[in-house]
Amino acid sequence: MAGEPFIVSAPGKVILFGEHAVVYGKAAVAASLDLRTYMVLEPLGTDTIELRFPDVDLDLALPTCDIPLLAADGQHPTAYEAQFAPLLALVPTGPPTAALLAFLCIYSQIAHQHETQTTHTSNRGFRIVARSALPVGAGLGSSASFSACLATALLKHFDFPRLTSLGPAGVANNEPLALINHWAFVAEQVTHGQPSGIDNAIAVYGGAKLYRKGQPMRDLGGFGAQRFLLVDTTVPKNTKRMVAGVADRRQKFPLVIDPVLDAIDGIASDFAQWTTAQATSAVSSPSGRIAELIAFNQQLLRLLGVSHPSLEGICTTAAQYGLAAKLTGGGGGGCALAWVPVTTPQQVISNVQQALVDQGYTCYDTGLAGPGVQACDDLTPLLALATDCDGTPSLVTATAWDAALEQLVTKSPDLASTLTWSMFKL
Ligand SMILES: Nc1ncnc2c1ncn2[C@@H]1O[C@H](COP(=O)(O)OP(=O)(O)OP(=O)(O)O)[C@@H](O)[C@H]1O
Numbered sequence: 029m030a031g032e033p034f035i036v037s038a039p040g041k042v043i044l045f046g047e048h049a050v051v052y053g054k055a056a057v058a059a060s061l062d063l064r065t066y067m068v069l070e071p072l073g074t075d076t077i078e079l080r081f082p083d084v085d086l087d088l089a090l091p092t093c094d095i096p097l098l099a100a101d102g103q104h105p106t107a108y109e110a111q112f113a114p115l116l117a118l119v120p121t122g123p124p125t126a127a128l129l130a131f132l133c134i135y136s137q138i139a140h141q142h143e144t145q146t147t148h149t150s151n152r153g154f155r156i157v158a159r160s161a162l163p164v165g166a167g168l169g170s171s172a173s174f175s176a177c178l179a180t181a182l183l184k185h186f187d188f189p190r191l192t193s194l195g196p197a198g199v200a201n202n203e204p205l206a207l208i209n210h211w212a213f214v215a216e217q218v219t220h221g222q223p224s225g226i227d228n229a230i231a232v233y234g235g236a237k238l239y240r241k242g243q244p245m246r247d248l249g250g251f252g253a254q255r256f257l258l259v260d261t262t263v264p265k266n267t268k269r270m271v272a273g274v275a276d277r278r279q280k281f282p283l284v285i286d287p288v289l290d291a292i293d294g295i296a297s298d299f300a301q302w303t304t305a306q307a308t309s310a311v312s313s314p315s316g317r318i319a320e321l322i323a324f325n326q327q328l329l330r331l332l333g334v335s336h337p338s339l340e341g342i343c344t345t346a347a348q349y350g351l352a353a354k355l356t357g358g359g360g361g362g363c364a365l366a367w368v369p370v371t372t373p374q375q376v377i378s379n380v381q382q383a384l385v386d387q388g389y390t391c392y393d394t395g396l397a398g399p400g401v402q403a404c405d406d407l408t409p410l411l412a413l414a415t416d417c418d419g420t421p422s423l424v425t426a427t428a429w430d431a432a433l434e435q436l437v438t439k440s441p442d443l444a445s446t447l448t449w450s451m452f453k454l
């Protein structure tokens with residue numbers, strides 16, 4: 029088991045085309061964001077697990093003996109809720125409960141596996157501190173990046189390469205990212221019920237991808253050069269409820285909704301085809317085409333019942349400045365994206381941003397298609413930030429990690445770049 033603190037990080041995501049339809053096996057296009065969640069795991073040498081997730085107001089210490097360990101049996105996390113009920117009752121319902129259940133589900137199964145293969149079972153306590161540069165609950169994949177960090181940190185802590193059967197059948201131990209993705213998906217199920225797996229796949233693998241459930245992802249290399257304005261309505265949304273709403277509508281009107289889902293598949297596939305052709309210089313820039321595809325997709329999402337007046341308002345404002353926009357993620361609130369063609373003058377971008385801010389929205393202008401999960405064992409630069417509130421350098425207090433991560437997320441990526449990240453490897 030690892031003895032030194034380490035940090036892991038994972039990106040959020042933006043879905044360009046195909047949200048909701050992807051749940052039904054349709055194609056979707058998504059990319060990682062430069063906004064990331066960061067998580068420090070510090071072994072404590074005691075039998076206590078401390079969880080500090082300030083973004084969701086969770087600060088909890090649990091004796092390891094209070095956490096039941098469970099054999100991995102592939103069940104949906106809701107099947108374990110009853111066993112964890114006494115622990116879940118310790119925190120307020122909502123985001124803190126969801127974050128705690130995500131942790132408990134994967135910790136209990138990974139630690140169980142570890143215990144069956146080692147004689148050393150005492151002093152396995154640790155502290156986990158997480159902070160995210162992503163807005164939580166806004167449609168930019170904060171839950172997936174949090175889930176990917178949890179999975180990576182726990183597998184790394186429990187020395188997963190030496191364990192034999194941590195993943196589902198068919199996932200070999202020499203595929204660390206597949207293993208991380210498996211557990212990130214389990215954690216994701218806590219928040220999203222029956223997710224398609226696109227959010228956690230992007231958080232784990234990074235890049236820009238054409239995703240279809242159950243199939244290998246296709247890399248969309250040229251996508252990283254695209255520019256989007258991400259606009260947070262700040263209207264709270266609930267992706268699980270939105271997904272359930274689409275399922276209800278589809279059950280009631282299958283002859284209407286199934287063709288809508290097929291049309292969305294067509295939009296994602298058309299974009300992927302043109303992007304690939306453009307990358308091989310077979311066609312000139314399809315900028316008009318992308319704008320049309322974005323407008324089509326938004327109309328179809330409206331038909332699925334997942335838009336919101338604030339999202340429609342953003343689309344209207346963007347259109348006034350000549351930009352195509354659509355909701356991104358679960359909808360019903362959360363975020364919209366406006367696609368910014370490379371030829372757009374900076375003044376237009378500034379003007380549309382200002383107009384949106386004036387309407388009370390928050391804009392994120394962030395890079396795309398960066399790396400997926402990363403890990404770093406040399407925390408010297410982070411430790412330099414890890415000072416107590418009174419400025420005393422400290423390696424071990426939780427508040428010091430809070431402070432260091434706070435700086436990392438608010439001043440990222442400058443500070444993040446001083447850490448020597450590596451894509452997670454055995
Ligand atoms: N920094 C964090 N610390 C702890 N928990 C987090 C953090 N970020 C996300 N979560 C977990 O993820 C949940 C938010 O997931 P939700 O699906 O509502 O939003 P999202 O992932 O930002 O949006 P979407 O899934 O639509 O892209 C929180 O309630 C919490 O359980």
Ligand SMILES: C[C@@](O)(CCO)CC(=O)[O-]
Binds near residue numbers: 050
């Ligand atoms: C709405 C949805 O398509 C995307 C959420 O980011 C749900 C999913 O794919 O799991």
